[in-house]
Amino acid sequence: KAGVTQTPRYLIKTRGQQVTLSCSPISGHRSVSWYQQTPGQGLQFLFEYFSETQRNKGNFPGRFSGRQFSNSRSEMNVSTLELGDSALYLCASSFSRALQETQYFGPGTRLLVL
Amino acid sequence: GNSVTQMEGPVTLSEEAFLTINCTYTATGYPSLFWYVQYPGEGLQLLLKATKADDKGSNKGFEATYRKETTSFHLEKGSVQVSDSAVYFCALSLSGGYNKLIFGAGTRLAVHP
Numbered sequence: 001k002a003g004v005t006q007t008p009r010y011l012i013k014t015r016g017q018q019v020t021l022s023c024s025p026i027s028g029h030r031s032v033s034w035y036q037q038t039p040g041q042g043l044q045f046l047f048e049y050f051s052e053t054q055r056n057k058g059n060f061p062g063r064f065s066g067r068q069f070s071n072s073r074s075e076m077n078v079s080t081l082e083l084g085d086s087a088l089y090l091c092a093s094s095f096s097r098a099l100q101e102t103q104y105f106g107p108g109t110r111l112l113v114l
Numbered sequence: 115g116n117s118v119t120q121m122e123g124p125v126t127l128s129e130e131a132f133l134t135i136n137c138t139y140t141a142t143g144y145p146s147l148f149w150y151v152q153y154p155g156e157g158l159q160l161l162l163k164a165t166k167a168d169d170k171g172s173n174k175g176f177e178a179t180y181r182k183e184t185t186s187f188h189l190e191k192g193s194v195q196v197s198d199s200a201v202y203f204c205a206l207s208l209s210g211g212y213n214k215l216i217f218g219a220g221t222r223l224a225v226h227p
Contacts, residue, residue, distance in 0.1 A: 004157075033213050043203065043217040056214050090157055097213050100146050100165040105158040 002027065004093050004106035012112045018079040021109045025072050025093030031055075032074040033103060034066060037088040046089075049074055050097055078111075086113045116141045118204050120218035127194055127225050135189040135221045137178075137204035145206040147171075147180050147187040148215070152201045161189075161202070194225045 005024045013019050025032050033056075034046040045058040049068035066076040072093075078085055088110050092103035121136040139145065146165045150158040162171030167182035176191045187204060204218040 006157075031213050033215075035215075042219050043205075043215075045214045045216070048213045050213075058214070092158075092213075092215075094213060100163075101213065102148075102160055102163060103213060103215060104160065105150070107157040 004091055004104055006089075006091050006106040006109050008109060009107065010110050010112075012114065013081050014114050015081055015083060017081050018077060019081060019111060020075055020077045021089055021091075021111075023074045023076075023091030023093075023106060025074070025091075026104055029093035029095050029104075030072050031094045031097055031101075031103075032068055032072065033092045033094075034074070034076050035090045035092065036060075037090060037108070038086075043090070046076065055097065081113045083113050086111060116145075116206070116208060116216055118206055118216055118218035120202075120204050120221050123201075123220075123222040125221060125223045127223070129196055129225055129227050130193045131225075133189070133191040133194045133198075133223070135202055135204075135223070137187045137189065137218060139185050139187065139204075139206050141185075141206055141208060143208055144182075145208050147178070148205045148207070149176070149178055149187070149189050150203045150205060150217075152203065152220070154200075158203065194223070196225050196227055199223055199225045 031050045033048040048056040068074045088108045090108045092105045094101045148163045149161040162173040164171040164180035170179045205215045
């Protein structure tokens with residue numbers, strides 16, 4: 001079974017631009033979560049989608065948004081990019097939202113904002 | 115608030131040495147606990163997990179026991195290999211906070227031949 005895939009793997013943008021990242025979950029998984037990883041802040045939860053609805057949101061500004069499609073694929077969008085948005089963005093999928101459920105991570109999209 | 119604290123790295127060991135990476139947590143309710151590993155240039159891979167007190171998770175020679183009385187989930191391996199060099203993350207998920215993982219800062223492990 002294929003794992004979680006993320007595209008693109010690397011991205012360079014300039015301040016003020018916007019960016020869209022894509023995540024395809026493991027087949028059959030309906031929950032997709034997004035995390036931001038930076039050297040200073042570590043791994044931080046952005047948001048989670050399940051059945052096309054945002055179920056949970058982290059403490060990030062409104063410039064960060066996302067959506068999920070009927071096939072469970074998810075996109076996240078960052079508008080008006082800032083230098084501090086440079087990070088590795090990780091997507092994770094799981095079959096359900098149960099407490100014990102394991103989240104499986106993709107390889108990430110590395111975003112550099114200049 | 116809910117949080118995870120890991121021992122600071124880097125941890126440097128010789129091959130076949132014993133490994134312990136400490137992890138303690140603060141959480142309301144009864145969390146599930148996880149160890150993830152990140153190899154250079156890659157995403158996170160689940161190493162092991164435990165979902166209730168006294169559970170022991172194990173995988174690839176790594177072990178961790180969910181200790182509710184000490185709010186700990188320390189990672190151990192009896193004999194490390196060079197290929198174990200990576201960053202290790204302890205994480206928890208909370209009941210009612212579905213699919214939101216709270217991570218520790220990560221501990222970098224370097225194993226030398």
